[in-house]
Structure formats: structure tokens, C-alpha cells
């Protein structure tokens with residue numbers, strides 16, 4: 001390579017890194033930089049990924065969560081359904097450290113008390129959260145978004161300014177395939193469809209290899225085809241990760257549960273029913289407060 005070409009390459013690399021650094025310092029993506037090192041490693045030997053017991057959250061005397069208890073197994077894909085105001089978002093806020101409960105226990109694995117950790121520490125130990133609205137860096141390419149997410153993971157000890165290793169390039173390549181965005185790798189994220197932005201953000205979360213993923217209405221606003229591909233993606237993640245999916249779209253819930261996975265119905269801050277979709281759909285109490293509406 002001639003010195004000119006080497007200079008050009010170095011300039012392009014520096015410009016690329018500055019571009020990532022410019023957005024990396026911001027707060028557009030909650031899994032971003034400035035997180036502390038891991039606080040601990042969860043023990044999943046008992047087969048439990050998340051343990052919520054008797055959790056109550058009050059807002060000015062109103063109980064958004066009322067003695068809520070539920071357990072998510074390691075590798076389980078659990079759909080949570082329930083009417084507006086049932087407490088689904090508040091439950092995710094408690095798990096991710098955004099809201100402190102008045103009482104109760106929330107454990108990650110058998111050993112980590114999540115109520116003692118801050119929001120950023122909870123993200124660091126392997127709990128990823130996807131909000132309903134997609135949050136990606138619109139001014140960066142799809143590839144750069146995944147690169148940023150990878151480098152934000154302190155465990156890989158990559159600085160924003162280090163070149164990607166072959167292994168990291170392979171990981172990004174595999175993720176692009178997994179989230180159906182390989183042909184769009186160099187497109188600006190801002191130009192993607194709503195569904196593609198959702199997949200990209202899920203891919204960004206996955207770059208940090210979370211053990212538990214909380215997903216809030218992930219297919220709201222997606223086309224039927226995008227919804228179906230999202231179901232395939234989540235099914236491919238189950239086993240490897242534990243997933244909690246809050247969703248109102250019953251067709252999607254049916255695609256995810258495949259006739260054999262449990263769903264949990266929340267109502268007025270506690271579990272109204274739990275079982276196969278076909279069972280809860282025939283539960284008079286569930287029909288009355290939710291499905292029959």
C-alpha cells in the first residue's frame with residue numbers, strides 16, 4: 001500500500017471513530033457508555049432467571065403492583081398480557097431498577113438481589129430492556145449501531161477507538177443475519193422501516209449478550225410479515241436467553257407460545273391467571289377483564 005493510501009485509510013478510520021464517539025457520549029441509547037464493571041455474576045443453576053415475590057408499588061396510595069409474584073425460568077420465553085393499567089410497565093420498571101417497590105423481593109438468578117442495584121448496574125449484569133419506541137442512532141449506519149453496542153460492552157474491553165477484531169466483525173455479521181438486516185448493513189438507521197429499527201435495537205441489546213431480555217410491545221406498529229419474522233427471531237433466542245414479552249397482539253402471542261408455552265395475565269397489579277394461552281383464553285375472569293373487551 002502506498003503512503004498516500006495509508007494516510008487516506010487512517011483518515012477514514014479516524015473520521016469513523018470520531019463519528020461513533022460523537023454519538024457514543026450521548027444518552028440516546030440507554031445501554032450506552034459510562035457503565036461500571038459488572039457487580040456480580042448471576043447463578044442460574046436452580047433454573048430460575050428471574051424471581052419476583054410479593055412486590056408492591058404504590059403511587060400516592062394507589063397500588064400499581066399489588067403483591068405481585070412470578071418466576072421466569074432460565075431460557076424461558078414468557079408472554080405477559082393484561083389490560084391497560086394492569087401494571088406491566090411498572091413491573092419492568094421494578095426489575096430494571098427504575099422504580100423502587102414498597103415491599104417484596106426481586107432476584108436475578110438465585111443470588112443477585114436486584115433491589116440493591118442501580119439501573120445501570122442491572123443492565124451491566126445481563127438484563128436488557130427494549131422499550132416500545134425504537135431507539136437507535138439514526139445518523140449512524142446499521143453496522144455502526146451494532147459496532148457501538150459491542151464496544152459499549154465493558155466485558156469485551158474494546159475502546160471506541162480500537163479497530164474491530166476479526167472475531168468482533170464475525171459477531172456483527174452474524175447479528176446482521178439474525179436480525180434480517182444484512183442487506184441494509186450500510187444504510188443509515190434513520191432510513192429503516194419501523195420494524196427494521198426495532199430489530200436493530202434488539203440486535204444492539206443482543207450484542208451485549210443479556211441473560212434476560214424484557215420487551216415491551218415489540219411488534220406494535222409492525223406489518224404482519226415483520227411481526228412473523230419477529231416471532232421467528234424471538235423463538236430462535238429462547239433457550240439461549242430468557243425473554244419476557246409484554247404484548248397485546250394475541251396472534252403474536254400465539255405464534256410465540258406455540259401451544260405449549262405459559263402466558264401470565266396481569267390485572268390490577270397482580271397475577272390474575274397463568275397457563276397455556278388456550279387455558280387463559282377460556283378463563284372467565286380473563287375474558288371479563290381483558291380478552292372479552
Ligand SMILES: Nc1ncnc2c1ncn2[C@@H]1O[C@H](COP(=O)(O)OP(=O)(O)OP(=O)(O)O)[C@@H](O)[C@H]1O
Nearest residue numbers: 059060063064082083084085086087088089090091
Ligand atoms: N408514576 C406514576 N404515578 C402515578 N401512577 C402511576 C405511575 N406509573 C403508573 N401509574 C399507574 O399505575 C397503573 C399501572 O400502570 P402501568 O403503566 O404499569 O400499566 P400497564 O399494564 O403497563 O398499562 P399499558 O398496557 O397501558 O402500558 C396505572 O393505573 C397507571 O396510571
